[in-house]
Amino acid sequence: DGFMKNRFYSELTYWKKFNPMFPDNMKIDDRDPPEEFYLPWNENRIHIDSRTPSEYKGTIIFVHGVASNGRILSHASRFLADLGYRVLSPDLPGYGLSEISSSTEINYPLWLSCINHVVDWASKQNAKPIFLFGLSLGGIVSYDVAALNPKIRGIIVTTLISLSDPEVRLYGFKNKWIAKYGAFGLSFLKNFLRIKKIKIKNFAKVNLISNNQE
Numbered sequence: 129d130g131f132m133k134n135r136f137y138s139e140l141t142y143w144k145k146f147n148p149m150f151p152d153n154m155k156i157d158d159r160d161p162p163e164e165f166y167l168p169w170n171e172n173r174i175h176i177d178s179r180t181p182s183e184y185k186g187t188i189i190f191v192h193g194v195a196s197n198g199r200i201l202s203h204a205s206r207f208l209a210d211l212g213y214r215v216l217s218p219d220l221p222g223y224g225l226s227e228i229s230s231s232t233e234i235n236y237p238l239w240l241s242c243i244n245h246v247v248d249w250a251s252k253q254n255a256k257p258i259f260l261f262g263l264s265l266g267g268i269v270s271y272d273v274a275a276l277n278p279k280i281r282g283i284i285v286t287t288l289i290s291l292s293d294p295e296v297r298l299y300g301f302k303n304k305w306i307a308k309y310g311a312f313g314l315s316f317l318k319n320f321l322r323i324k325k326i327k328i329k330n331f332a333k334v335n336l337i338s339n340n341q342e
Contacts, residue, residue, distance in 0.1 A: 135225045136164045137177070143199045153210075154203045162202045162217070169245050171229035176246070177202040177217040179209040186257040186281070187250050190217040191243055191273075193264025193287070197224030201263060218246050220269075236269075243273045247280060257281035 137143055138161060147155050156162070162177035177198050188208055190201040198217035205215040219226040221242055222234040232238065243260070250258055260283045262270030267285035274280040289296050298304060 134166070135175075137161075137199045137225065138164065143197075146200060146203070150203045153207050156203055156206075160206070162199075162205055162215075166227070167218070167246065167249060169242065170232075172221065172232060173227040174242060174246065175219045175225035175227070177205065178215060179205040180214045181209050181212060183212070184209075184214045184256065185212045186259060187214045187216060187253075188259045188261050189243065189246055189250065190215065191260055191262040191266030191270045192217075192220060192223065193262075193266045196264070199224065201261075204261075216246060216250060218242065220266075239269050240273055240276070243269060244277055247273065247277050251279045259284065262286070 144156075162179050165176055165178065166173040167176055175198065179202075190198060190204070192198055192201050198219045202215075202217045205217060208215050220239050221228045221232070226242075228234060247258055247260075258280050260270035260274060260280055262268070262283065262285040264287050267287040268290060270283045270285050271288055274283045289300075291297055291300070
């Protein structure tokens with residue numbers, strides 16, 4: 129489907145600007161970066177950062193939020209690996225380096241299916257406990273996946289809100305028009321948005337989720 133094969137964060141630099149924002153034990157060192165691989169999934173390929181100790185007591189799967197990717201959450205992977213956990217940090221469809229077929233519609237159920245697939249794959253590696261760590265939108269994604277998949281032992285999450293709630297949309301978006309009609313408008317722009325990036329600050333109240341307005 130015209131995929132660009134094997135793109136890796138080790139070949140890119142934009143994510144490195146976040147490194148100084150983390151404490152020393154969470155910085156990603158070029159001498160000890162996460163392992164990167166692609167997990168096949170139907171017509172798609174999920175890019176995953178991972179750290180796997182020689183012996184581990186469980187797996188933690190990171191689930192990132194809007195305007196993010198798995199590499200950003202990977203900053204916490206070394207810290208958790210040192211505590212004895214395998215860490216997997218996938219890029220959700222539409223984000224990071226995951227490769228999604230042009231025939232695949234990117235939507236919320238697809239994100240749930242993506243993480244569910246990672247959980248099922250991880251559970252086949254061994255019988256050790258699996259936990260989800262969801263940040264921002266990844267929080268509600270983790271909650272919904274855990275409600276569907278009994279293989280998940282527990283969740284650690286933030287932002288348990290649903291954008292299907294009109295009051296939540298009015299609170300979180302920049303203006304009432306975007307809150308009320310944004311989802312309808314995006315349905316016509318989905319092909320355009322596959323190739324054009326839009327900054328989240330253009331439609332969301334970034335000050336509610338970050339102290340960096342850029």
